[in-house]
Amino acid sequence: MTECPQQSTNQGRLPGAKVAVEPDNHTGSKQWGQLAAKPGGRRFIRQMQGQRRLVMIRAMQEENSRAGAGGRLADSQGTYAGIVNRIKGFGQELGFASIGIARADVSAAAPWLMRWLALGRHGEMDYMAKHASLRAAPQQLFPGVLSVISARLPYWPVAADAFHVLGDSKLAYVSRYALGRDYHKTVRHRLQKLADHVRHEAEAIETLEREMPFACRVFSDSAPVMETDFACQSGIAWRGKHTLSLTRGGSWHFLGEIYTTLPLPADVPMADHCGDCRRCLDACPTGAIVAPYEVDARLCISYLTIELKGAIPVALRPSIGNRIYGCDDCQLCCPWNRFAEMGDADFAVRNGLDATPLTTLFAWNEDDFNTRLAGSAIRRIGHQRWLRNIAVALGNADSSPAVVQALAARRDDPSPLLREHVGWALNQHRQPSA
Numbered sequence: 255m256t257e258c259p260q261q262s263t264n265q266g267r268l269p270g271a272k273v274a275v276e277p278d279n280h281t282g283s284k285q286w287g288q289l290a291a292k293p294g295g296r297r298f299i300r301q302m303q304g305q306r307r308l309v310m311i312r313a314m315q316e317e318n319s320r321a322g323a324g325g326r327l328a329d330s331q332g333t334y335a336g337i338v339n340r341i342k343g344f345g346q347e348l349g350f351a352s353i354g355i356a357r358a359d360v361s362a363a364a365p366w367l368m369r370w371l372a373l374g375r376h377g378e379m380d381y382m383a384k385h386a387s388l389r390a391a392p393q394q395l396f397p398g399v400l401s402v403i404s405a406r407l408p409y410w411p412v413a414a415d416a417f418h419v420l421g422d423s424k425l426a427y428v429s430r431y432a433l434g435r436d437y438h439k440t441v442r443h444r445l446q447k448l449a450d451h452v453r454h455e456a457e458a459i460e461t462l463e464r465e466m467p468f469a470c471r472v473f474s475d476s477a478p479v480m481e482t483d484f485a486c487q488s489g490i491a492w493r494g495k496h497t498l499s500l501t502r503g504g505s506w507h508f509l510g511e512i513y514t515t516l517p518l519p520a521d522v523p524m525a526d527h528c529g530d531c532r533r534c535l536d537a538c539p540t541g542a543i544v545a546p547y548e549v550d551a552r553l554c555i556s557y558l559t560i561e562l563k564g565a566i567p568v569a570l571r572p573s574i575g576n577r578i579y580g581c582d583d584c585q586l587c588c589p590w591n592r593f594a595e596m597g598d599a600d601f602a603v604r605n606g607l608d609a610t611p612l613t614t615l616f617a618w619n620e621d622d623f624n625t626r627l628a629g630s631a632i633r634r635i636g637h638q639r640w641l642r643n644i645a646v647a648l649g650n651a652d653s654s655p656a657v658v659q660a661l662a663a664r665r666d667d668p669s670p671l672l673r674e675h676v677g678w679a680l681n682q683h684r685q686p687s688a
Contacts, residue, residue, distance in 0.1 A: 337455045338518055341403065344451045348444045349598055350405045351507060354488025354521045358399040358513065363483045364390040370548075377552040379561055381478075389478035396471050396513040401520070403512040404481070404488040405448070406499070407441055409434070409597035410506035414609035416586055420575065423651040426612045426644065428632070429556065429580025430506065433608055434601035436631045441474040441510040449512050456516060470514040481509045489521040495546040496534040496584040502527065504594035505585050527590070534584035539573045543584065555581035559643045560635055565674060571646050576612065578643040579632055604630065612651060613660040616644045641667075642675050649679025658683050 338355055345353035367390055376382040388395045392402070411433050419425050431437065449470050456468040473479045485491040485499045491509075494500035499509060501524075528546075535543045542553035551557040555577050558566050566574070585591055605626050618626070620637040627633040632640070641664065651657050661680050667673050 333459055334516070334518055337452075337459075337516070340455060341448065341452060341518075345405055345448055348447055349407060350444070350448075351408050351503070352406045352490040352501075353448075354404045354485070354490040355518045356402045356404060356484045356487035357520050358392040358402050360390060360392065360480045360483050363480060367480070373550075375548075375550045375552065377557055377561070378563065379551065379557075385478035389480055392479075392513060395478060396469075398469060398515045399471075399513040401514050401516055401518040402484045402488070403448070403452070403514065403518070404484045404490055405441075405445060405510045405512075406485065406490050406501075406507045407437075407444070407510065407598060408503075408507045408595060409437065409601040410504070410594045411597060411601050411603055411608070413603050416582060419609050420577075420583075423576055423647075424611055424613075424654075424657075425576060425609050426607075426615050426647060427575070427577045428607045429577075429582050431508070431601070432579055432631045433603045435604070435629055436633075437508045437601065438474050438476060438631070439629070440598065440600045441508050442472060442476070445472045445474060445510045445512060452512065452514060452516070468515055470512050470516075472510070472512055474510045475508070479511055479513075481511055484511055485509050487520070487523050489524045492524045492526045492528075493547060494534065494588065495528050495532065496538075496543055496588075497547055497549050498585065500528070500588070500590060502590060502593060504591035505588060506591065506594050506597060531589065533587040533589070537583045537587040539575065539577075539581070539583055540570055555583075559639075563639070565671060566642070566646060568678065571678065572650060574643075574646050575650050576647045578612070578615070578640070578647050579635070607632075612644055612647050613656050616641065616648060616660050616664070638669050638672060641669075641672050645672065645675040645679045649675075649682040653683045 342353040367386060370376065371383050371386060382389075392399050409431050411430060413430065413433055416427070416430065419427050449472050452470055453468065473481070475481065482491075482493055482497070482499045486493050491499035491501050491507075494505060496505075498505045499507070501507075532546065535546065540553045540555060542549055542551070542555070542557075544550050544553075551561070553570070555574055558570060558574065559577065559579055559581075618637075618640075623637040623640060624633065645661065645664070648657050648661055658680070661676050661683075664672060664676050665680065667676065
């Protein structure tokens, strides 16, 4: 770990997946009651209440220690407000669309996380349950954290029309976020620069009385962090009914965070502007958005094509269509995305993945896959799952000699997983007997 360490481990997950899995953060006392009734629920509630009190006590201690010498409190508040303004300015220079500050407290959202896990909606993403306590209690992940700097980086690329690709069964559809460079690298690199700037600012105010030395830590979808909740608290987005972070400029963006021990003044949360709209619920091919602000990942195409390691459920295969890596339907139909601007140049299309024939991609051997997708989030799923996904898409494609020939070429593949999906796909193209 460096002085402002980056979280490079992936907690047992495939961080290339952008699955809408975080629960709604609308709160109510009945959620705590429901949680208390579950095994270990009361213990978790006590833990969360203790963590919340700890945050409040530390913040009060910071304020009281600076209020000791007449006028010092007002001076320090002005100092930290100035630091926030400079952080936001430097963040914009780095290409971030917006920067916001939140308190390191997600206790309001924690019951929804536990409910989501209790319902089994995380599927095989065991890391979600394993690290739930770290996700719901930031102080356990990074002791001493008081503030969270939340950043938003747009990625919408110049690419072939998404609706055209989805409507052509011969072409492969890849989620727009994965067409270019792996976002983990870009977001993490820029957040580290921003963290270095924060450290410089902190060093300039060492004369302020502080009980805890400055520290910070950078995250980019790489650790158990409730990033959407922090984005909402910090005022840089609201949570859409598809559970993704949303702004008046749409949802085509990545999020990143910096945990810090600085007591930075928090921003005002952004209001929800979804209104009565339910287009994302109606557009989901598999009905994964089971209610506004609630997603069952087990039905989500992003989960099925990225996170799921085994066989894709047969009943869901036809609904996948030609989506071979992720799904954007809930975003493509969102009215706010009409106002989206082009994203960062790092996420420009590579390897023509915005409109490549399925048969071309299915012919890639493992070396082709690893070489051509170097630096891409797609590479994380591995060649076998890549072929599994394409086999399903070929099974859903309009029947043609080229499609059948491509599938037949891998009918005897050494992988049982691939053989099963290829066999299913070939059956989809068999003509019914007269």
